[in-house]
Each structure stands twice: as C-alpha cells, then as structure tokens.
Amino acid sequence: MSGSSGLSEEWLIRGAAIAGADPKDIHLKDGVIAAIGDAISAPDATVLDAAGLVALPGLVDLHTHLREPGREDAETVETGTRAAALGGYTAVHAMANTEPVADTAGVVEQVWRLGEQAGYVDVRPVGAVTVGLHGKQLAELGAMADSAARVRVFSDDGFCVADPLLMRRALEYVKAFDGVIAQHAQEPRLTEGAQLNEGEMSSRLGLAGWPAAAEEAIIARDVLLAAHVDSALHVCHVSTAGSVEIIRWAKSKGWRVTAEVTPHHLLLTDDLAVDYDPRFKVNPPLRTKADIEALRAGLADGTIDCVATDHAPHPVEAKETEWAEAANGMTGLETALRVVQLAMVDTGLLDWAGVADRMSARPAAIGRVPGHGQPLAVGAPANLTLYDPAVPATPVDAAAHASKSRNTPFAGMPLPGAVVATFLRGTATVLDGKVTR
Amino acid sequence: MNPHLISAADLSRDDAVLILDTAEELASVEGRAIRKLPTLRGRTVVNLFYEDSTRTRTSFEAAAKRLSADVINFSAKGSSVAKGESLKDTALTLEAMGADAVVIRHPASGAPRRLTGWISGRVVNAGDGTHEHPTQALLDAFTMRQRLIGTGAGAGAGARAAAGAGAGADRRGRDLDGLRVTIVGDVLHSRVARSNVLLLSTLGAQVTLVAPPTLMPHAVGTWPCRAGYELDSELRKSDVVMMLRVQQERMTAAYFPTVREYRRRYGLDAGRMALLPEHAIVMHPGPMNRGVEIAADVADSARSTIVQQVANGVTVRMAVLYLMLGGMAEGAA
Numbered sequence: 001m002s003g004s005s006g007l008s009e010e011w012l013i014r015g016a017a018i019a020g021a022d023p024k025d026i027h028l029k030d031g032v033i034a035a036i037g038d039a040i041s042a043p044d045a046t047v048l049d050a051a052g053l054v055a056l057p058g059l060v061d062l063h064t065h066l067r068e069p070g071r072e073d074a075e076t077v078e079t080g081t082r083a084a085a086l087g088g089y090t091a092v093h094a095m096a097n098t099e100p101v102a103d104t105a106g107v108v109e110q111v112w113r114l115g116e117q118a119g120y121v122d123v124r125p126v127g128a129v130t131v132g133l134h135g136k137q138l139a140e141l142g143a144m145a146d147s148a149a150r151v152r153v154f155s156d157d158g159f160c161v162a163d164p165l166l167m168r169r170a171l172e173y174v175k176a177f178d179g180v181i182a183q184h185a186q187e188p189r190l191t192e193g194a195q196l197n198e199g200e201m202s203s204r205l206g207l208a209g210w211p212a213a214a215e216e217a218i219i220a221r222d223v224l225l226a227a228h229v230d231s232a233l234h235v236c237h238v239s240t241a242g243s244v245e246i247i248r249w250a251k252s253k254g255w256r257v258t259a260e261v262t263p264h265h266l267l268l269t270d271d272l273a274v275d276y277d278p279r280f281k282v283n284p285p286l287r288t289k290a291d292i293e294a295l296r297a298g299l300a301d302g303t304i305d306c307v308a309t310d311h312a313p314h315p316v317e318a319k320e321t322e323w324a325e326a327a328n329g330m331t332g333l334e335t336a337l338r339v340v341q342l343a344m345v346d347t348g349l350l351d352w353a354g355v356a357d358r359m360s361a362r363p364a365a366i367g368r369v370p371g372h373g374q375p376l377a378v379g380a381p382a383n384l385t386l387y388d389p390a391v392p393a394t395p396v397d398a399a400a401h402a403s404k405s406r407n408t409p410f411a412g413m414p415l416p417g418a419v420v421a422t423f424l425r426g427t428a429t430v431l432d433g434k435v436t437r
Numbered sequence: 438m439n440p441h442l443i444s445a446a447d448l449s450r451d452d453a454v455l456i457l458d459t460a461e462e463l464a465s466v467e468g469r470a471i472r473k474l475p476t477l478r479g480r481t482v483v484n485l486f487y488e489d490s491t492r493t494r495t496s497f498e499a500a501a502k503r504l505s506a507d508v509i510n511f512s513a514k515g516s517s518v519a520k521g522e523s524l525k526d527t528a529l530t531l532e533a534m535g536a537d538a539v540v541i542r543h544p545a546s547g548a549p550r551r552l553t554g555w556i557s558g559r560v561v562n563a564g565d566g567t568h569e570h571p572t573q574a575l576l577d578a579f580t581m582r583q584r585l586i587g588t589g590a591g592a593g594a595g596a597r598a599a600a601g602a603g604a605g606a607d608r609r610g611r612d613l614d615g616l617r618v619t620i621v622g623d624v625l626h627s628r629v630a631r632s633n634v635l636l637l638s639t640l641g642a643q644v645t646l647v648a649p650p651t652l653m654p655h656a657v658g659t660w661p662c663r664a665g666y667e668l669d670s671e672l673r674k675s676d677v678v679m680m681l682r683v684q685q686e687r688m689t690a691a692y693f694p695t696v697r698e699y700r701r702r703y704g705l706d707a708g709r710m711a712l713l714p715e716h717a718i719v720m721h722p723g724p725m726n727r728g729v730e731i732a733a734d735v736a737d738s739a740r741s742t743i744v745q746q747v748a749n750g751v752t753v754r755m756a757v758l759y760l761m762l763g764g765m766a767e768g769a770a
Contacts, residue, residue, distance in 0.1 A: 195546075203654035206546040206568030206631060211655075276547030320525050322545035324566070 009427045012042045016050035016386060018376050019057075020352025026055060028382040031425040036378055048431075050386055053420055054352050057360040058090025058121075058383030060372050062153065062182070062260055063236060063308035064333065066092070066123070068114060069107070070099025075313040075404045077114035077123060080333070083311070083403040085120040085429040087333040088385035088419040091364065091372045092121050096128040097158040103128035103139035105147035112149035120429050124369055127151040129170050129181060133159050138170060145177040152368040155182035157236055158283075160218055162188050167222060171231040178368060180232040180258075183222055185243070186284065190214035195324055197270040197285040205273060207323065210285045212240040219243050223250035223257050234366055235259040237310050239284040241294030248303040258366050260308035261295050263332055263339035264409055272409070278319045278326030279409050282312070292343075299358060300349040306363040309336050313405030331408045334401050338415040341389055346416065371425075382426035391418040402435065441560040442757060443549050445571040445635035450612060453640055457579050458609050460749070460756035466503070476763040477506035483536040485527070486512045486563070487543040492723060492747065493563050497540045497572075500754035504763070509534070524548060528555035538762055541565070559761045567626045573722055574632035576753040578640055580742050581616060581677055582608050583749070584718050614641035619671045621703055622681030622730055623692075624664075625652045629722045630681060634662045645671050649703065651692040668703055672712040679720040680705050680730045696729055706732040710740065718742050 015023040018036070027035040027042050035042075061084065067075035077094070084092045094111050096102035102111060108125035115123020127144035131137045133156045144151040154174060161167045161183060170181050191214045196202040198209025219235055223246065226233035235247060238259045250257045264282060269289055272280040280286060298304040312329025319326050332339075340359065344350040350358065356375075364373020371381040393414035398406040422430040429436060438455075439447040448456070466472055482501040486494050494510065501508045513527065522530075524543075531539055538559040541549045546566030553560045564570040587607035618637055624630045624646050637644050644662035646653065657664045665671060672678060683699065693699045700706075705719065713719075719731075719740045727733045736743060 198655045200656040200659045203656040203659070204631075206566055206628060208567075209655055276550045317523065320523070322524055322543070322548045322551055324545040324547075 010042065010045040011423070011426070011428070012040060012045035012047045013050045013055065013386065014047060016053050016055035017352070018055045019356045020054055023051070026376065026384070028423060028426045031382055033376060033378055033380050033382050036376070048421065052390055053386045053388050055376060056088070056352065056356045056385045056387060057373060057376055058385055058422065058424065059088045059337065059359045060363040060367065060369055061089050061092040061309050061311070061333065062234070062306060062363045062367055063157070063310045064092040064094055065097070065310070065312045065329070066094045066111070067313060068098065069110065073315050077111065078118045079402060079404045080311070080313070081115060081118045081120040081123060082435050083331070083333040083401065085422045085424070085435060086402050086419060086433070087335070088337050088387060088422050089121050089333060090383040090385070090422065090424045091124060091369050093124045093126050093153055093367055095157050096126045096155060097133060101128050101132050102126065103131050103133070105140065105143040108144050108149040108151050109147050120435070121424060122369070122372065124153070124367055125149045125151055126157070126182065127154045129154045129156045129161050130166065135159060135161055135163055135166065138166070138173065141170070141173055141179065142177065145179060152177070152179050153182050153234070153366075154179055155184065155236065157182065157184045160184050160186040160188060162218075164221060164225070168225050168229060171226055171233060172229045175231050180234050180366060182234040182236050183218065184236050185215045185218035185222065187214040187217050190217070195281070196273050197287045199270065199288060201270045201273055205276070207273070212242055212287070215240055215284055216242040216246055219246050223247070223255055226257055227253065227255040230256070232256045232258070237262050237265065237284055237308070238295065238298070238304055239265045239287050239291065241291045244294045244298035244303055248298065251303060258305045258362070259303070260306050260363070261299055261304045262310045263307060263336045263343070264330055265295055266292060266299070266307070266343040267339050268409055273323070276323040278321065278323055279330070279407055279411070281323060281326050281328055282330050283328035296343060296347070296349055299344065300354070305366060306358050307336060307340055308363065309333050311403070313403050314407050315405060319407050329407065331401065331403050331405055334403065335396060335408060335410050335415060337387060337419060338417045339410070341417045342415055345389065382423050384423050385419060386421040387417060388420050389417045391416065438760060440761075441549075441553050442571050442761065443553070443560065443562045444569050445574050445632040445639070447571070448636065448639060450639050450641075453575070453578065453636060454610060454612055456575055456753065456756050456760060457582060459760060460579055460752045461609060463755045463759070464752045473503055473505055475505050476759055477501065477504040480506045480537045480762050481509060481535055482506045482758065483509045483511055483531050483534070483539045485531065485539050485541045486510070487548070488564070490542055490564065493542060496747070496750040497563060497754050499751045500758055503751070504755055504758055506758070506762070509536070524551060525555050528552055532556045532558070538758065561757060561761070564628055566628065568628050569632040570628040571632045571636065572750070572754055572757055573629050574636040575757065576746055576750045577633055577679065577720060577722070578613060578636055579749050579753050580720065580746050581613055581618070581718070582611065583745075584742060585616060585676055585716065586611050586613065612640040613637060616642040616676050617645070617674055618642050618677040618679065619645045619647055619675040620679045620681065621647045621668060621705070623652045623683055623687055624648045624657070624681070625654050626684065626687065627681050633679065634660055638662060647671055647703070649693050649699070652687070669709065669712060672709060673714070675713060676717050677720060678705065678713060678717065679722075682722065682724065683726055683730050700729055704730055704732065705735050707734050710735050710738065713740070720746060723747070
C-alpha cells in the first residue's frame, strides 16, 4: 500500500455496494470522501478492488470494556482498539469500570489520550455516574463533560444505578451538557448471587436465577423518570422480551429513550450453560429463544436502536474455574458484524442499510460522536468499513483474535462473512482483514 | 454406563438397576467376618471435599476401603479464587498423583462437571452446590426398594403385587415402578431433591414435590414430577415421604415467615405421620433439624429409615466405585 501515514493516504475503492446499494467507486482523499461515482479516475490513489463488498459507515460501539487503566492483563487500549478496527469499528465507547474508575476528568482524559496514541479508532470514554461506581454520590459529570475527552455518555455499567432518586438526579443533571445516562438495568435485590437466566436451565443446573423481571422493573422505572425530567436515557444490553415491550411503549410516548442489544443476546441462549462452561457466563445472562426472537424483532423495527458489543475481555484464569467463581463477560468486537449478518441479515430481518443505521448512525447519534455515523457521501469524513458477506461461514478461531483475551463465546462456531478493510479518516487501519501496523 | 457420575440423569434405567443389584450383592459382604473385597486393590480414590461433610466423606471412604482401594482425603475449605489454589490446579495435582477416581463435594454447582475436563480419572459427584447429589438418590432408591419392593407392602403398584419374603433375590432386576414418593421442603436449594426427581422417575416412581412456593424452583413444571403446595392431601397417597433439611440461612431470608409457621405447614409430626398409609416409610437425607422439618418421635419411629439410609450409603457407594473402576467390562449396560 502507499501512503502509510495520516492524511497523505489516497484510496480509490472500486465497486463497493454502499450500504448494500448498487456498486460505486469511492475516492478517499485528505481524510474525507472526495467523490462517489462510476469509473472515477484518481491516478495518485491506491486502488482497492471492492467487487462484491459492502461499504458501511465505520461502525460505532457504544459499549466496550478496554480495561485500561488497571486490568492491562485482560486488555489495553492498544489491543482493544486494534480488535475494534478488525471488527470494522472506527469509534468505541470505553466503559468506566476501570481501576481506578473513570469517575474524574483525569482518568477519562488518560483513556482518551491512550486512544489517540493507539490510533486505530476514536476512543470515547464513558464517565461513571457515581463515585467509584458505588451508587452513592454523583461523580463530577460536568468536569468529565468539559474535559478534553468531551464525555457525553455516563454509566455505572457493571452496576445498576439502583437508587431511584440518584437516577433521577443524574438524568436531570446531564441535561446541562446534552449528556445521556446509560443504565445497566439490574435490580440488585432481585439478583443477589444470580448466576443464570431464571428458568428451565437455572432450575435444572442448580444455579441461582437472574429473573427477567429484575431487568424490566428497572427499565420501567427509568423510562418514567426520563419522561418526568425530559432527559435522555439509554438502556444498555437489553436482554428480555419484556424489556423490548417496555421500551417500545416508552418510545410510543415520544420519550427520549434509546436502547442497545449485544450480538451474543441476538444469537445465544442459556442452554449453552449446560456444561457449566463460564465462557457463556455474562451479565445480563443469556436468555431464551423467545427473548432472542423479541430482541431481533425489536432491533429490526427500531425499538432497539443499536447493536453494542459489551466487549468484556477477561484473562484465562477468570474463566477456567467453577461457574459461580467465574467473571461475567464475553469478547465481541471482532465477531459483532458477522453475528449481525447471521442473526439479522441472513434471516431477512435487516438489510445493509439497516445494519449501517443500527451499528453506525444510531450509536454515533446516541453517543454524540462527532464525525462518525454519517452516510457515505461526498464531503463526509472517510470513516468506513468494507465487508464481504459472501465469505462462507467458518468457525471462529479465538487464538487468532487481536484482543488480549480469548473469552469469546463464538469460538468454534461457524460465522459467515469477513471484515476486509476499515478506514479511519481516510487512513486504512485494516486491509485484507489484517491491521495495517 | 457413563464414565462419570455427575447427575442422576447420567444413569439409564438399566444402569441404575445394575447399581442397586450390585449393592444388593455387596451387602451380603457385610455379613462376613472379613468385610473387605480385593476388587480395587492398587486403585487410588481421592475424596476431594470443599465442604464439611463428615457423613458423606466417611461413607465414601469406608466404601473405597472395603474395596481395598487406596484412599486420599483432600479437604480444601472455601472456594478457589478467593483462597489460594484454583480447582483446575488442584485437579492437575490430583492427576499427577494418579487418582483413578475423584469423589468431589463442592459448594459451587457444576464443579464436578468442570473437573471432568481437567483430569483423566473418573469423577463422582458427592454433592455440588444446589445442583445434584446422585449417590444420595441411589441410596435412597436402594432403601425404598429394600423396604417396599418384593415385600408385599404397599398399595397400587403392580410391581409389588406379588408378595415375597423380602429377600434380596426378589428385588434383583426390579425398579420402583408405580411407587409414590413425596419429597417435602426446600426443593429450590436441594441437590438431594434434584437427583431424586431424576433418578426416581427413571426408575418408574411417581414423584411429587411439596414446598412453599418460595422454595420451589421456577421451572419445576418442566421436571418429570408433580408439584404442589399442600402436604396433608399428598401424605394420604404416599408410599414414601422424604423430608428435606431446612438450612439455617433460609430461615432468615424471607422464604417463609417463621420457623413455627414452616413447621406447622410443612413439618412432619406424629399427627401428620398418621395420615400416611400403613406401609409407608419416612426418609431424610440428614442431617436433621429435629423439631423443624421433622419431629423427634417421627425421626425415631419404626417408619423412619434414616439410620438404614446411612448404612445403605456405604453399600451403594461401593457399588458405584466398583462399577466405575473395577467392573466396567461386565458392568457396561
């Protein structure tokens, strides 16, 4: 390839189906899309033959655990963002449950700078809602919003902001800087010691149940609070059919509620816990087939705004243990788009324009991410992903992942498609399915 | 037969009957002057106990020793990550020691299943969390067969219609077809109940669970048994009533208002026992809370099989170890 640094790269992408439409040439120059058309001439550009590939606006993840600072044994900003680029992402939101917690301007700026240095994707730090994620006292949300990291999404993810008054205050407070509270909806008393979706599998396996109602009760409460104070609520990792119904109802009222679903909740059920393999342990837990169907339908009709990975890397020893001892979480950045193809596109529920909306435009809008999620059009920042949906399903090889961790639930599972290339402001971060550096 | 015994669901009807028949045979050894068999000489059985359980550990220890196995008792308190060595590392250590079988008791559901992925020896689940306790179910089934099958006792069940002298020979090869078993108490947290429901239904018994709704598993409707909340009506049509222990921690966690109310609604006292058919037996996996789920005069009555269950525990565990380690060739069902 030519032009390995920054804005000097110039690319001519030949014959890509933009969001699944008829093939066009796309000319990337000076970090923006310089032209779109048929048989474009750009003598100085490197030509990339994109016949058969789908071009999507660079994917935006609202929910990524990069683990740095504090748990660099599981992931670093460098390795996590490399994984993100390989998954077709150009921007990720780094969750706040680091050590120390991202509850001050200092920590969010550190994470943001690490992202700048890594350079694979734009890293948007998420700020903690409460000090130390303890759910007692609001963190300095304004200081984080005003910092160089320009935080707009606040979340205690991993923990629910369970105190209803504190949740109300947080929703109100972030209105001053157009922020959004991303809630991990889990009623804590109803889920003490919870290990697995409460149902047939948990009953049989003797694992403490995590009832759907514990998620739905918090969502129901929070949509009412968001309506009352006219603020923006985002619901993280929606996992139950009941949650989809509540969100659909809230949206029908015109309330400012958005929601995400993870790739694993679109594909995997709690049956997978049968051998107590903690690769399938996640919070919220894997649910049932009926929940999957409701989540897919919700994503298809827009009730659920976006797919977010909840990429949660853990070192080997955190999963090579008894189920109850094991850490919650699954990696997801490098498999998300392939899972969405399998669960949503190949099933006819979503077309590629829909994928562009749910994995780029809407998450960028919810996260207030400048320069991302825009339709691929002349003058727009050249953030885009080239994806080959025709690659036959091949088993996922966890060892080949760029993430530092191997806790993918999809290991060995055949998934279709492949990310071929990713461009961040006109610079290739991924080519031929490999990072460029 | 399955190489491991993790769940009662691992056993087919024929597997289970074979274990009971083998136990019947081994029971005759009990009568001899020398109570040891050379069957497992040179084999190593490790008792890996992460919970205090003197009764289960000594039962397995006695079983292994009567089969002449070398026994290593490995007790580890608490759970892995928080307190030193992980279960996997312990498993690798046992593997290096050449354990032919590991008998594991663990507070985490599924720990024995995890263990099977890390060692090459056989794994016997001696109780994992709130999951299962398959050898308890086997000794319970053995006790039921001993007391109620081939004896002419009981009503209704065709298998028991032909009255016999009660000798072991009449019971061999037979299952628990038609036997009506009522299991009462904290089903939600009971590994004994889970294993019994699976094993007894495999053996043809009709199992009914009775518990306050708070202590019934959420999806009990998918289990191979009936479930209800009212005890007295069930007692009248039970051949067996099995009382489960109420753990101390449940008494303070809002599963029921008070111990007194629990006892009144679900405890088995002499008055309730009188509702049982004449031949019916009373079982308890122990340890008992006398005066809570079971009254002292019931526990000590002639209907009670509680001491017999303990004795049968050794025999049944001998049969399990024998079939898993020694008698695989002829034991394969």
